[in-house]
Amino acid sequence: MARALVIGANGFVGQHLVTHLKELGDQVVCAGLQGQSSRVSEEDFRSVDITDAQSVRGVVQAVKPDVTYHLAGIAFVPEAEEDFDKALRINVAGTANVARQCHLLEKKTSLVFISSAEVYGSVKSEDLPLKETTPINPNNNYSLTKRMAEMVVERYARAERLSCCIVRPFNHIGPGQDRRFVTANFALQLARIAQGKAEPVLRVGNLEAKRDFSDVRDIVRGYRLLSQTRGGLFNLGSGRASSIQTILDTLIEVSGVGVEIVQDPERMRGPEVPELYGACSRIEQECGWTPQIPLRQSLKDVYQYWSELVACGAA
Amino acid sequence: MARALVIGANGFVGQHLVTHLKELGDQVVCAGLQGQSSRVSEEDFRSVDITDAQSVRGVVQAVKPDVTYHLAGIAFVPEAEEDFDKALRINVAGTANVARQCHLLEKKTSLVFISSAEVYGSVKSEDLPLKETTPINPNNNYSLTKRMAEMVVERYARAERLSCCIVRPFNHIGPGQDRRFVTANFALQLARIAQGKAEPVLRVGNLEAKRDFSDVRDIVRGYRLLSQTRGGLFNLGSGRASSIQTILDTLIEVSGVGVEIVQDPERMRGPEVPELYGACSRIEQECGWTPQIPLRQSLKDVYQYWSELVACGAA
Numbered sequence: 001m002a003r004a005l006v007i008g009a010n011g012f013v014g015q016h017l018v019t020h021l022k023e024l025g026d027q028v029v030c031a032g033l034q035g036q037s038s039r040v041s042e043e044d045f046r047s048v049d050i051t052d053a054q055s056v057r058g059v060v061q062a063v064k065p066d067v068t069y070h071l072a073g074i075a076f077v078p079e080a081e082e083d084f085d086k087a088l089r090i091n092v093a094g095t096a097n098v099a100r101q102c103h104l105l106e107k108k109t110s111l112v113f114i115s116s117a118e119v120y121g122s123v124k125s126e127d128l129p130l131k132e133t134t135p136i137n138p139n140n141n142y143s144l145t146k147r148m149a150e151m152v153v154e155r156y157a158r159a160e161r162l163s164c165c166i167v168r169p170f171n172h173i174g175p176g177q178d179r180r181f182v183t184a185n186f187a188l189q190l191a192r193i194a195q196g197k198a199e200p201v202l203r204v205g206n207l208e209a210k211r212d213f214s215d216v217r218d219i220v221r222g223y224r225l226l227s228q229t230r231g232g233l234f235n236l237g238s239g240r241a242s243s244i245q246t247i248l249d250t251l252i253e254v255s256g257v258g259v260e261i262v263q264d265p266e267r268m269r270g271p272e273v274p275e276l277y278g279a280c281s282r283i284e285q286e287c288g289w290t291p292q293i294p295l296r297q298s299l300k301d302v303y304q305y306w307s308e309l310v311a312c313g314a315a
Numbered sequence: 316m317a318r319a320l321v322i323g324a325n326g327f328v329g330q331h332l333v334t335h336l337k338e339l340g341d342q343v344v345c346a347g348l349q350g351q352s353s354r355v356s357e358e359d360f361r362s363v364d365i366t367d368a369q370s371v372r373g374v375v376q377a378v379k380p381d382v383t384y385h386l387a388g389i390a391f392v393p394e395a396e397e398d399f400d401k402a403l404r405i406n407v408a409g410t411a412n413v414a415r416q417c418h419l420l421e422k423k424t425s426l427v428f429i430s431s432a433e434v435y436g437s438v439k440s441e442d443l444p445l446k447e448t449t450p451i452n453p454n455n456n457y458s459l460t461k462r463m464a465e466m467v468v469e470r471y472a473r474a475e476r477l478s479c480c481i482v483r484p485f486n487h488i489g490p491g492q493d494r495r496f497v498t499a500n501f502a503l504q505l506a507r508i509a510q511g512k513a514e515p516v517l518r519v520g521n522l523e524a525k526r527d528f529s530d531v532r533d534i535v536r537g538y539r540l541l542s543q544t545r546g547g548l549f550n551l552g553s554g555r556a557s558s559i560q561t562i563l564d565t566l567i568e569v570s571g572v573g574v575e576i577v578q579d580p581e582r583m584r585g586p587e588v589p590e591l592y593g594a595c596s597r598i599e600q601e602c603g604w605t606p607q608i609p610l611r612q613s614l615k616d617v618y619q620y621w622s623e624l625v626a627c628g629a630a
Contacts, residue, residue, distance in 0.1 A: 096399055
């Protein structure tokens, strides 16, 4: 049982992490930007703005956590692409504020920093599967700021008092994810169609890209396990690549509706790496972690989540 | 002969670079922050704020340079330490604006980005001399932002149209350097003492640290040579380490005054690497560059510069 501070607790992954930590009996303090959509109840919640050092100092000094999970930041690639200054302020300077305040705690403490497998960037197919030691080529603002934040954490990790895990999760999906992400987006469109709230036309982007998808509940289980290691850099993913086409086909089958597929130029991202997946033997060896929830089950749960929101008029 | 844009032309190194490029017949456009101390004449000068993408776009599109030398940024370690947000905005986002606008030029063009040997950070003595391939450990805000800016340039370097040099100069000294830097500071104190404008007491910080000092005029000669390569990462330095004590002893000897040395706690930086010097065989092999100006000559010129400023009441 640990005293845990979750920064970014009201985000998609944060909510699942908080649920998991509480199930295991951890004493959890939730922190994040006030006013963001949240299923976290108010009495648990501390408002924190990671771009403000004093705000971070306040919450870290009040909680004096054994473990800090830092999940806050811009998580959507196009949002970082639009405003590099903002991405630097939130993803890099924000992480510096969190790491520095943990470092200044007068106790032995752990920081689990959630980076992203996006930092590998434009990799060649012969580099697959991506290992923690694979050379990186961050090639957009999001992946650049995530690698920059890792460097900031590595700086503080050199201090003895602070043990730091840097996690590079591959894509993860599940109930509660923002509708700008592909599986949430497809599921929402299908749920609307199934309930007669939209024409049976499904708008899609690039379907060929293959990515390493995991269930968010497997991912947060990994974060908890990593918090108990001595730190280091860890990939976290399924180790397999599935195409966006497979995601789409499965969701259509789960929804049971017939749809027309339309490629929407607005949904096509710029030049993308055709295939990405990771080698996750490091976390398996150190923590015994392997993914448990099959992709089909995750997609069923995602569809169920959006169906309920559409049915009650909330989406 | 090249059409050259120098961003940061009114800084210490920028002024020496502009002089050198003009001597070689390059067509030079100077750009920088208006109002900064400058020996660059006004008719040559274009005001640019690198943190403003439109401002950078304006000057790059107007000049359409063959080569852009990007020297602008926070160059003083403690200044970056005080305000990480500002260092990110100027050193990282500013470099992104410059690299992006060069990338958007509809011509083959070169970018020479001036990083810093500080990115090597806390290195072990067995890593000396530092090569371009030596693993880095940036451990302060300045070195972090410089490495981050390198990553931004590496991103644009992957595009074919833009050829990018990333230069990691070691310490460089010469006339015109800001008085916050150690040699300028000692020389100014000694010039004041020599002219009877100060008590014969010289305030110093840590004298044991050994660094790789070059003359700024050798350094800017290296930048010009590198602009003609196909790009890449290059160390630039003397390849030898001299202690701050040696710098001090030489300056005292050059000044001919007798002084009392007082260690000033305010001048002692935090934990520092005891010794740093680089291996610069890469630029020697590609460009035939080797340093020409001996340390003693540089220090004489620095002392002369400050003596003149003190004599006319400007320092």
